[in-house]
Amino acid sequence: MAQAKRITPRAQDYSEWYNDVIMQAELADYSPVRGCMVIRPHGYMLWELMQRALDDMFKATGHKNAYFPLFIPMSFLAKEAQHVEGFAKEVALVTHTRLRATGKPGAQAIEVDPDSKLEEPLVVRPTSETIIYAMFSKWIQSYRDLPLLLNQWCNVVRWELRTRLFLRTTEFLWQEGHTAHATEAEAETEARQMLGIYRKFQEEWMAMPVITGRKTESERFAGALRTFAVEALMQDNKALQAGTAHNLGQNFAKAFNVQYQTPAGGLEYVWNTSWGVTTRMIGGLIMTHSDDNGLICPPRLAPIQVVIVPIWKSDEEYSQVSAVGLRVKTELEKAGIRVELDLRDSLKPGAKYFEWEAKGVPLRLEVGPRDVAAKQMMGARRIGGKAPVMLEDIAPRVAAALAEIQAQLFKSAKDRREAHSIRGVTKAQFIDLMKGEGGFAFGGFCGSAKCEAEIKQATAATIRVLPDAEFQSPEVPKLCMWCGSPSIAEAVWAQAY
Amino acid sequence: MAQAKRITPRAQDYSEWYNDVIMQAELADYSPVRGCMVIRPHGYMLWELMQRALDDMFKATGHKNAYFPLFIPMSFLAKEAQHVEGFAKEVALVTHTRLRATGKPGAQAIEVDPDSKLEEPLVVRPTSETIIYAMFSKWIQSYRDLPLLLNQWCNVVRWELRTRLFLRTTEFLWQEGHTAHATEAEAETEARQMLGIYRKFQEEWMAMPVITGRKTESERFAGALRTFAVEALMQDNKALQAGTAHNLGQNFAKAFNVQYQTPAGGLEYVWNTSWGVTTRMIGGLIMTHSDDNGLICPPRLAPIQVVIVPIWKSDEEYSQVSAVGLRVKTELEKAGIRVELDLRDSLKPGAKYFEWEAKGVPLRLEVGPRDVAAKQMMGARRIGGKAPVMLEDIAPRVAAALAEIQAQLFKSAKDRREAHSIRGVTKAQFIDLMKGEGGFAFGGFCGSAKCEAEIKQATAATIRVLPDAEFQSPEVPKLCMWCGSPSIAEAVWAQAY
Numbered sequence: 001m002a003q004a005k006r007i008t009p010r011a012q013d014y015s016e017w018y019n020d021v022i023m024q025a026e027l028a029d030y031s032p033v034r035g036c037m038v039i040r041p042h043g044y045m046l047w048e049l050m051q052r053a054l055d056d057m058f059k060a061t062g063h064k065n066a067y068f069p070l071f072i073p074m075s076f077l078a079k080e081a082q083h084v085e086g087f088a089k090e091v092a093l094v095t096h097t098r099l100r101a102t103g104k105p106g107a108q109a110i111e112v113d114p115d116s117k118l119e120e121p122l123v124v125r126p127t128s129e130t131i132i133y134a135m136f137s138k139w140i141q142s143y144r145d146l147p148l149l150l151n152q153w154c155n156v157v158r159w160e161l162r163t164r165l166f167l168r169t170t171e172f173l174w175q176e177g178h179t180a181h182a183t184e185a186e187a188e189t190e191a192r193q194m195l196g197i198y199r200k201f202q203e204e205w206m207a208m209p210v211i212t213g214r215k216t217e218s219e220r221f222a223g224a225l226r227t228f229a230v231e232a233l234m235q236d237n238k239a240l241q242a243g244t245a246h247n248l249g250q251n252f253a254k255a256f257n258v259q260y261q262t263p264a265g266g267l268e269y270v271w272n273t274s275w276g277v278t279t280r281m282i283g284g285l286i287m288t289h290s291d292d293n294g295l296i297c298p299p300r301l302a303p304i305q306v307v308i309v310p311i312w313k314s315d316e317e318y319s320q321v322s323a324v325g326l327r328v329k330t331e332l333e334k335a336g337i338r339v340e341l342d343l344r345d346s347l348k349p350g351a352k353y354f355e356w357e358a359k360g361v362p363l364r365l366e367v368g369p370r371d372v373a374a375k376q377m378m379g380a381r382r383i384g385g386k387a388p389v390m391l392e393d394i395a396p397r398v399a400a401a402l403a404e405i406q407a408q409l410f411k412s413a414k415d416r417r418e419a420h421s422i423r424g425v426t427k428a429q430f431i432d433l434m435k436g437e438g439g440f441a442f443g444g445f446c447g448s449a450k451c452e453a454e455i456k457q458a459t460a461a462t463i464r465v466l467p468d469a470e471f472q473s474p475e476v477p478k479l480c481m482w483c484g485s486p487s488i489a490e491a492v493w494a495q496a497y
Numbered sequence: 498m499a500q501a502k503r504i505t506p507r508a509q510d511y512s513e514w515y516n517d518v519i520m521q522a523e524l525a526d527y528s529p530v531r532g533c534m535v536i537r538p539h540g541y542m543l544w545e546l547m548q549r550a551l552d553d554m555f556k557a558t559g560h561k562n563a564y565f566p567l568f569i570p571m572s573f574l575a576k577e578a579q580h581v582e583g584f585a586k587e588v589a590l591v592t593h594t595r596l597r598a599t600g601k602p603g604a605q606a607i608e609v610d611p612d613s614k615l616e617e618p619l620v621v622r623p624t625s626e627t628i629i630y631a632m633f634s635k636w637i638q639s640y641r642d643l644p645l646l647l648n649q650w651c652n653v654v655r656w657e658l659r660t661r662l663f664l665r666t667t668e669f670l671w672q673e674g675h676t677a678h679a680t681e682a683e684a685e686t687e688a689r690q691m692l693g694i695y696r697k698f699q700e701e702w703m704a705m706p707v708i709t710g711r712k713t714e715s716e717r718f719a720g721a722l723r724t725f726a727v728e729a730l731m732q733d734n735k736a737l738q739a740g741t742a743h744n745l746g747q748n749f750a751k752a753f754n755v756q757y758q759t760p761a762g763g764l765e766y767v768w769n770t771s772w773g774v775t776t777r778m779i780g781g782l783i784m785t786h787s788d789d790n791g792l793i794c795p796p797r798l799a800p801i802q803v804v805i806v807p808i809w810k811s812d813e814e815y816s817q818v819s820a821v822g823l824r825v826k827t828e829l830e831k832a833g834i835r836v837e838l839d840l841r842d843s844l845k846p847g848a849k850y851f852e853w854e855a856k857g858v859p860l861r862l863e864v865g866p867r868d869v870a871a872k873q874m875m876g877a878r879r880i881g882g883k884a885p886v887m888l889e890d891i892a893p894r895v896a897a898a899l900a901e902i903q904a905q906l907f908k909s910a911k912d913r914r915e916a917h918s919i920r921g922v923t924k925a926q927f928i929d930l931m932k933g934e935g936g937f938a939f940g941g942f943c944g945s946a947k948c949e950a951e952i953k954q955a956t957a958a959t960i961r962v963l964p965d966a967e968f969q970s971p972e973v974p975k976l977c978m979w980c981g982s983p984s985i986a987e988a989v990w991a992q993a994y
Binding site: 029031032033036037038039040041044045047048064065066067068069070071072073074076077078084088089090091092093094095096097098099100109110112116121122123124131134135138139144150154155157159170171173346 | 526528529530533534535536537538541542544545561562563564565566567568569570571573574575581585586587588589590591592593594595596597606607609613618619620621628631632635636641647651652654656667668670843
């Protein structure tokens, strides 16, 4: 199906490179609907693997999945003032419910039936705080009903003007966790816990190192008390916000009257959190690892972890190598390894290598007649390196190779991020960095929105997070790197997606 | 959270009973959005288990999951004439993309921004044939690209006027398979295969016996050549269409120009199939098995298969029974059994039994101090029957009990269906049956749409399917049971959901 098109090198055009990687790996495609993409099987399998891993972590921490309506009455959105302000400019609105013939001849002669106008327009959910907390007010009566820990996997729509495959699309897939707690401290702990789960998933599964921390007011979620985020650095040294967790305080509880009876008999508003990650993570995975030959996928999330490519000339050779290929495939599958055996006779081995490299398969096992004789296969790693793998006990050998590749990918990505991070940045260095190759700049911040705005205006950089202790510099900056006033917190700036 | 409300008995009000079972089991709830429901954790877990089982079967037969846009341009729907006619009256239409303040004071003073009107309205997908086959025309070039076997799990919207929890909601969750084949025969085989998978799932997992067969023209999917269906008989003797598979012929291929080059170099239109099952199946499961005490859930799909209820008076007894409970829980979990240990001290054992029965847990294990001494637990089955279960090797004992319950549920449901099926029905019997208690009526059918319409008018019964050979009567009917003309096929009539 894919044409063997060359991928634009990163150095030539990073943005073209990104799109080419996606198209060649058949992860996604443009759809005829403005800003909406089609997630193709290889990309969707990646998403399913991400979902499975995250879902297990959510469930292990006591969360349960549920499903809430796609549509939200317009008036609900308006109940939390900041919330509606944040989303009003980018919502898809359902206003009618029937089509009718125009009377003109021709198959396409249909139009919206004006008689089917809804009394109240419905918003296609951009996020579900309002509809979910409306239900919470029905379900929560007593402290015994708390905490309530729910999550949903669904599609959401935000009418974006400029879209990029996976990174920013009008419709995207995500999970949104929504919880209710008796106290602010519990809500804070929950938001923090989920941020930790995102970090664990992104580092251990995606092999994508992240910085965790708190957002400043200007980057806070519309309606939240505090927003926490995980931020990763892409290969073009731009930051990608890869997930957020919000302590919503009692804002939505007050808007939707979510109250509970305390053990003492009093009535209190609950404290909510919400947290989410999206198909955007696939964009992050691509831009963390891939190269000019296409996708590089960390083994734990690779839809195909191993491809076996038999090499033959005669029919006799074919029966030899295909038999060994099939046997190894079965062995690897038994060990829980996702493996493909490529027996197509319409393609030469070189063309197959090209295709599986573009698709990001971590390990290729080539097997020709000489390998069969030597009781081995030739293992070629997607990140470089070729060495024979003995057929005896091949499953644990392959599993070990995959674990090694996983670890190497994380290390490389972390080394790259560190190489593009400046600590104790000065204003001059900062301006140079943002004009130049970009990266994470750690520096003092005075806390003023004015400074933030000025910096954004001058350099297009924003504060990604006020980093958590673990990511803070050994020397606490004393002054704002921009205005020189006393610093209230260390900040990490970058230009961002 | 749930109030211990009595469930309306079936005999008193079947429809109330159905709603009560759902509310008491906390499967779903009404939402503030007209016709849309909230699927609560217990119901969603049931859906997840259904998804997992079906998805494994789809993948085992070579299908891959993908994701296509929620929105479909209005003009796409119009490209297949019957298709648009079938859906025009029940589509949610997105026409605008921004909200604005009305200028009036007050938080709710927002309105649709008329300046944000879309050039072409977007239809919220009622089904995805049109958008998917538009993509197929891009991806399919050669016979080598066939068959293309895709599936998506997603939400769809059909603007229904009268809605019922799970059975008919404005938004529902489903899977829709979409495939392209080189020949009509292959498409027919595929549609038939998927019907077989639905039957297997519904009989072996849901313990819901079904009849498979072909729909008549009047009940065919809008745009299909042939529609096949699985039909089940509920406890009120009404039929539920529980899944459909369509041979779409070349109708959509022609509308969306999906052509492939044959090995000989010619150009041909592909043959498509589509097939789907929905959250409606949960309604089917409820109405197949449940009783006046609430949900009865077949063990293979039960979110909680076993609940352990310890019984104690003193602290000493508590530490005894809770320790045993915890040990057994761990043992059962290790064996892959979904188990809950109910240690709440706010409820008496009787209240707990009541709650877990309403939730449909197949097996309850009660353990008091005397049971501990006797090295046993008391096993109470949701479908009746109490017997001690020895603690030694308890996991295989419990697994065997669950398998027995599963088989009993299927047998009871099948016996009930057979008891409410009439073979070789006469017109007089038919009228009596449909006026009376209902059921499946097997009889001869002349093939005329006029007869079908008359029957529907007179009795509200429709032909559910022209049954497959396996379900046909030993004696082939010779005459139409209604008009007495020669019969062209045996039909199964029923009043239906």
